[in-house]
Amino acid sequence: MIRRTTRALNNQTERLESLQPGITLQDRYLILGLLGSGGMSSVYKGRDLHFPNVTKLVAIKEMTNLVADQTMYEMIVTNFEREADLLATLSHPAIPRIYDYFIGNKNLYLVMEFIDGKDLEAVLQESDDFLSEEQVVSWAIELCDVLSFLHDHKPEPLVFRDMKPSNVMIDQHGHIRLIDFGIARVFQPGQKGTMIGTEGYSPPEQYRGEASPAGDIYALGATLHHMLTRRDPRLEPPFSFNERPIREINPDVSPEIEAIINITLDYDPKKRYPSTDALKKALITTASDTGLLIKPRTAEIFIRGDDIKELWSFECEDEIRGTPIVYQDMIIIGCYDHNLYALDKKTGEFIWKYATEGGITGQPAAEDGVIFIGSEDYRLHAVTARGGNLTWMYYTEGPIRSSPILSHGHIFIGSDDNHLHVVNSLNGRRVWRAETMGPIWSTPLVNDERVFFGCESGDFYCYDFRGELKWRKKIKRAVTSSPILMDGLIYFGSKDWTLYALEMENGWQVWRFRMGGPTISTPTSAEDKIFIGCGDNHIYAIHARHARELWRYATEHQVTGSPVAYEDSLYCGSVDGGLYCLDFRTGRLRWRFRTEGPITGSPVIVDNTLFIGSNDHKVYALLT
Amino acid sequence: MERVNKMDVLNRFIKRIFRREEIHPPGSIKTAPLEPSHLEPAWDLDGQQGIVVGAAQSTGIERDHNEDTLFVLVGNSAGQETLPEFGLFLVADGMGGHRAGEVASAISVRTTAHCLTEGIILRLFENEPKEHTLPLHDLFRQALEQANQSVVTRVPGGGTTLTAALLINGQLTIGHVGDSRAYLIVDGKSEVITRDHSLVERLRELGQLTSEEAASHPQRNVLYRAIGQGANLEVDIISHPVPDGGYLLLCSDGLWGVVPDHEIRRIIYNSGHPQVACDELVQAANAAGGPDNITAVLVGFPPK
Numbered sequence: 001m002i003r004r005t006t007r008a009l010n011n012q013t014e015r016l017e018s019l020q021p022g023i024t025l026q027d028r029y030l031i032l033g034l035l036g037s038g039g040m041s042s043v044y045k046g047r048d049l050h051f052p053n054v055t056k057l058v059a060i061k062e063m064t065n066l067v068a069d070q071t072m073y074e075m076i077v078t079n080f081e082r083e084a085d086l087l088a089t090l091s092h093p094a095i096p097r098i099y100d101y102f103i104g105n106k107n108l109y110l111v112m113e114f115i116d117g118k119d120l121e122a123v124l125q126e127s128d129d130f131l132s133e134e135q136v137v138s139w140a141i142e143l144c145d146v147l148s149f150l151h152d153h154k155p156e157p158l159v160f161r162d163m164k165p166s167n168v169m170i171d172q173h174g175h176i177r178l179i180d181f182g183i184a185r186v187f188q189p190g191q192k193g194t195m196i197g198t199e200g201y202s203p204p205e206q207y208r209g210e211a212s213p214a215g216d217i218y219a220l221g222a223t224l225h226h227m228l229t230r231r232d233p234r235l236e237p238p239f240s241f242n243e244r245p246i247r248e249i250n251p252d253v254s255p256e257i258e259a260i261i262n263i264t265l266d267y268d269p270k271k272r273y274p275s276t277d278a279l280k281k282a283l284i285t286t287a288s289d290t291g292l293l294i295k296p297r298t299a300e301i302f303i304r305g306d307d308i309k310e311l312w313s314f315e316c317e318d319e320i321r322g323t324p325i326v327y328q329d330m331i332i333i334g335c336y337d338h339n340l341y342a343l344d345k346k347t348g349e350f351i352w353k354y355a356t357e358g359g360i361t362g363q364p365a366a367e368d369g370v371i372f373i374g375s376e377d378y379r380l381h382a383v384t385a386r387g388g389n390l391t392w393m394y395y396t397e398g399p400i401r402s403s404p405i406l407s408h409g410h411i412f413i414g415s416d417d418n419h420l421h422v423v424n425s426l427n428g429r430r431v432w433r434a435e436t437m438g439p440i441w442s443t444p445l446v447n448d449e450r451v452f453f454g455c456e457s458g459d460f461y462c463y464d465f466r467g468e469l470k471w472r473k474k475i476k477r478a479v480t481s482s483p484i485l486m487d488g489l490i491y492f493g494s495k496d497w498t499l500y501a502l503e504m505e506n507g508w509q510v511w512r513f514r515m516g517g518p519t520i521s522t523p524t525s526a527e528d529k530i531f532i533g534c535g536d537n538h539i540y541a542i543h544a545r546h547a548r549e550l551w552r553y554a555t556e557h558q559v560t561g562s563p564v565a566y567e568d569s570l571y572c573g574s575v576d577g578g579l580y581c582l583d584f585r586t587g588r589l590r591w592r593f594r595t596e597g598p599i600t601g602s603p604v605i606v607d608n609t610l611f612i613g614s615n616d617h618k619v620y621a622l623l624t
Numbered sequence: 625m626e627r628v629n630k631m632d633v634l635n636r637f638i639k640r641i642f643r644r645e646e647i648h649p650p651g652s653i654k655t656a657p658l659e660p661s662h663l664e665p666a667w668d669l670d671g672q673q674g675i676v677v678g679a680a681q682s683t684g685i686e687r688d689h690n691e692d693t694l695f696v697l698v699g700n701s702a703g704q705e706t707l708p709e710f711g712l713f714l715v716a717d718g719m720g721g722h723r724a725g726e727v728a729s730a731i732s733v734r735t736t737a738h739c740l741t742e743g744i745i746l747r748l749f750e751n752e753p754k755e756h757t758l759p760l761h762d763l764f765r766q767a768l769e770q771a772n773q774s775v776v777t778r779v780p781g782g783g784t785t786l787t788a789a790l791l792i793n794g795q796l797t798i799g800h801v802g803d804s805r806a807y808l809i810v811d812g813k814s815e816v817i818t819r820d821h822s823l824v825e826r827l828r829e830l831g832q833l834t835s836e837e838a839a840s841h842p843q844r845n846v847l848y849r850a851i852g853q854g855a856n857l858e859v860d861i862i863s864h865p866v867p868d869g870g871y872l873l874l875c876s877d878g879l880w881g882v883v884p885d886h887e888i889r890r891i892i893y894n895s896g897h898p899q900v901a902c903d904e905l906v907q908a909a910n911a912a913g914g915p916d917n918i919t920a921v922l923v924g925f926p927p928k
Contacts, residue, residue, distance in 0.1 A: 471753075488794045506792075509758070509759040511863065546860070
């Protein structure tokens with residue numbers, strides 16, 4: 001009893017025995033290598049030996065006969081011949097020419113024009129950022145052109161049926177070429193077919209067995225949506241494009257182009273463009289009106305940066321690399337000029353400073369009227385909040401770049417002397433210290449009698465409160481990023497380009513997410529999202545449960561500081577000097593505030609006022 | 625029969641390790657509920673409670689054979705330096721003619737359980753944990769892809785849903801393909817944490833079909849993702865903290881498509897024990913006509 005059917009796209013499972021380079025077919029085609037395989041066929045790069053004096057390259061599509069069943073075999077042969085016949089009769093610059101067709105050793109071969117280029121899926125994978133709207137629109141116009149050619153085919157229109165990025169090649173001249181006509185078929189109105197096509201790009205009616213030019217328009221729209229948003233529809237529920245508006249993901253796209261693509265993606269085929277010609281005209285008209293095809297469109301981002309009210313700023317004598325805290329109506333911040341400053345929260349007026357003997361890179365901690373800060377002078381300093389007078393000092397054997405963390409009357413801090421130090425916060429006496437494989441720049445996370453921290457040696461540690469190692473996880477590269485905890489999972493980044501999610505009890509790796517560069521940024525979380533900056537200039541938002549990228553935002557330089565979520569915004573500084581405010585659900589820019597130097601610390605937000613230090617020596621207070 | 629034998633082997637294995645019976649082998653149709661007192665875990669010397677599991681299955685009224693498969697493996701230990709508490713729970717709902725459905729669901733469960741046991745659970749017993757092991761999400765993806773491969777190779781034309789949940793300490797990792805479901809039930813509320821990969825359901829959500837049209841749609845049983853579909857299988861993998869004091873329910877559409885969510889919640893909260901709850905859930909589905917095979921696995925988590 002058949003109760004269900006799965007959509008069997010490629011039920012062929014036996015691995016095709018691929019032809020080895022050096023083999024010659026028909027004494028004419030020398031196999032040079034495998035270009036790709038899928039379904040029941042493979043495509044090889046070959047050389048036509050009828051042209052001995054020049055290298056004439058060809059693409060050879062092979063259909064291996066794996067099927068014992070005679071009826072099945074005949075059906076495959078029929079499909080193959082149909083593709084050959086179809087292609088042979090079509091003459092269009094975007095459709096590969098067919099040179100030859102033969103059967104050898106019961107296998108079927110089609111010899112076609114070799115296209116030197118790559119398919120759109122590869123183009124997408126290899127690009128770090130959004131493809132430009134101009135580029136995508138110019139490809140779209142060419143795709144409309146070739147689809148119109150197919151749809152206008154006489155006597156019967158041809159429906160391509162499988163429009164998707166991997167079936168579109170960009171040749172060496174930058175023009176599109178449509179490949180894989182395996183399922184294109186003569187369109188007869190009302191014809192019912194089996195379900196076929198590629199999940200994610202196929203129109204709703206294709207699942208009902210209807211194939212029509214309107215379906216190709218939908219799939220083209222789906223392809224354009226994927227190209228402009230980088231959101232792979234195969235990873236999303238079917239027909240969910242309108243849940244991912246293009247401009248929410250990529251605000252650089254013009255509203256006009258977004259509107260056109262939305263029409264192509266209508267569930268109702270009748271509400272889409274009546275033909276690819278009409279779609280092409282709409283694209284050309286809009287592109288001309290907006291100047292898209294004349295000049296590259298510069299990003300028209302809505303930047304409110306000038307409107308952001310700067311309450312005050314305060315200038316120190318050197319770079320501010322660290323992060324402030326707000327304590328007793330004061331802003332306390334360390335500076336690379338060796339000083340710890342206390343400023344009035346409302347006015348930015350100087351209250352006191354405390355001089356250490358080294359640069360300060362960390363964030364202070366405060367409790368019971370005492371401020372704690374580490375310095376590159378090897379020491380952890382405890383000074384009074386009132387007046388900034390020394391209470392005690394604790395000596396380590398290396399510069400301190402980690403920030404102190406307070407818990408249960410203890411201070412946890414890492415040092416370049418390869419130790420995590422635990423110090424009594426009242427008297428500055430060591431409680432215990434744990435030896436590590438390298439300097440600790442990461443700031444420890446203390447939770448439920450456990451302390452978690454990363455190490456420059458590429459290790460990640462979990463100790464209990466008695467100083468006993470609970471577990472250690474070997475990471476490939478340094479972990480400068482500080483861990484955070486959400487729902488029993490520990491999150492941190494590493495210079496090995498990866499964001500890790502570890503289970504807190506045993507350090508099991510639950511998932512990891514690879515970014516485009518090394519990171520030393522500390523993640524933050526909001527709702528079910530993890531946000532982290534990266535050396536590839538981006539700020540990433542990753543779904544904490546599914547480990548999937550939700551969005552990424554490109555700044556103009558590395559993002560080493562840590563994002564901060566406040567209400568529904570994400571605030572993050574960049575080495576480009578900008579402080580960015582993004583909508584944390586979409587990654588869309590709300591505003592950007594420019595400072596004169598790289599921002600490497602994190603903002604702190606209290607009562608709608610944001611405090612941030614910059615390497616331009618200043619501390620800024622901004623009204624959010 | 626082979627599946628049952630495997631379960632017996634596993635039972636013996638578990639008993640050998642823990643010297644007590646902790647798992648409840650799935651029967652066919654359980655009609656006489658067991659006394660809850662027989663099912664409670666024996667040790668709670670310091671008030672420490674482990675998870676409690678129930679499982680039940682039925683062919684249903686209208687079907688003449690059962691294409692669902694379930695699997696339960698639970699590890700409890702006590703002592704000073706204990707193993708983490710773990711559990712592996714699978715529900716698969718097969719499809720395809722000529723026995724293909726039941727073979728597909730059995731093979732996918734077997735393959736997935738094998739991969740996850742080897743890749744994750746056996747590692748819990750190692751004294752020296754290995755460095756550089758794959759993240760749980762990657763291991764799940766591999767396991768489900770391997771199940772897909774096994775079904776494609778061994779049961780051409782067959783397919784199956786598969787919802788697999790792994791518990792280690794306080795974390796659940798769930799791999800999912802198809803329209804069986806994982807629910808988290810806590811504080812009287814239930815949430816479906818998996819997404820049904822059902823085409824008609826999707827069209828109904830979008831307003832393209834009315835509920836009436838969907839119910840009688842010729843392709844209402846078409847999944848847009850299933851184990852056995854061949855290439856390009858996309859797998860959903862989710863991690864979630866355990867619902868303290870709540871439940872995890874895995875079930876096939878023979879349950880959730882027949883018994884409304886509020887009734888499922890009512891039965892679970894009134895039953896007193898997950899095994900009793902599972903028996904009653906299956907009975908409720910049969911009482912409502914039992915149009916399909918019914919499978920339920922319920923895991924109760926102690927309050928924190």
